[in-house]
Amino acid sequence: MTAKPSDPRRLYLQIADTLRDLITQPEFVPNGRLPPERALAETLGVSRPSVREALVALELEGLVEIRMGSGVYVCPTPPEPGAAAFSQAELGESLLDIMGARCVIEGAIAGSVAPFCKPKDLKALRGIYSEMVREVRAGRIPVAPDRAFHLAIAQMSGNEVLVRTVASLFDARHSPLSEKLRGHFEDESTWRTTHDEHRAILQALEDHDPIQAQAAMQRHLRHSLERVIAGGQRTGPGVDSP
Structure with a gap:
């Protein structure tokens, strides 16, 4: 699942795209909570800091909520389907x-x-x-x-x-x-x-x-x-x- 190196965008945006797809799979977010940061980094083959940036990008998008000391949860009212993600210039x-x-x-x-x-x-x-x-x-x-x-x-x-x-x-x-x-x-x-x-x-x-x-x-x-x-x-x- 590692992001393709040929993608010219910053790594955190590539990771955010992958996570956005995974979040739609019920087995990936039991009870609405994403796997721990360490597990996400291992699954995607990237560093934890890069995962952290991607999660913050998704939070700005309104897709997830970061609860300090608890975890990352899918928002109960996510963005409208097909809504455009923020660009690197915007973030x-x-x-x-x-x-x-x-x-x-x-x-x-x-x-x-x-x-x-x-x-x-x-x-x-x-x-x-x-x-x-x-x-x-x-x-x-x-x-x-x-x-x-x-x-x-x-x-x-x-x-x-x-x-x-x-x-x-x-x-x-x-x-x-x-x-x-x-x-x-x-x-x-x-x-x-x-x-x-x-x-x-x-x-x-x-x-x-x-x-x-x-x-x-x-x-x-x-x-x-x-x-x-x-x-x-x-x-x-x-x-x-x-």
Whole structure:
């Protein structure tokens, strides 16, 4: 049942198509509940994060409902037969792809600017980091200072194309797919774990250490992805029964 590699669309859309067909089979959804996420991934021969993105796409379509800690259920009043599924343009890019691109690009930027960071730029970056900490301690999700932190590092490169690229990738978090994923798995408590990650990036830049700066940035972005899409699998959609 693995999606055909020749299909040019993102993998999560291919998986969503397969699941949409399987959902019509009564034996596949006993009592309206889909098999656990792990079982779906094994059946389809894909990763659990890709299955998770596909399930969120189907939820946006109104076909299933994700109940955190319980499972994924077919909606009692699904979309009208023949209703068109959302396109990739409507849903947004895969968060796996977005964060993968950020790891490569922002990791390289952090490593390249580290030896040349100016004191005034580092002072400004530390101020942004402090604002992020204050927001989290106040129980708020610090999207604005987080964005400013990553853009400030890109701006140290003096390359406006890189700045625009980093901004565009960061802002892709506002696509319907990414917003829904983050709505299920991200809250102010998940941001408390980012303090050390951002501080490590800042420290490496202040030390003018390109290797540690690149490693710290890539580690932070990998962990950010895991918190949203690869983590929480014990309580995420399609939770496996004990």
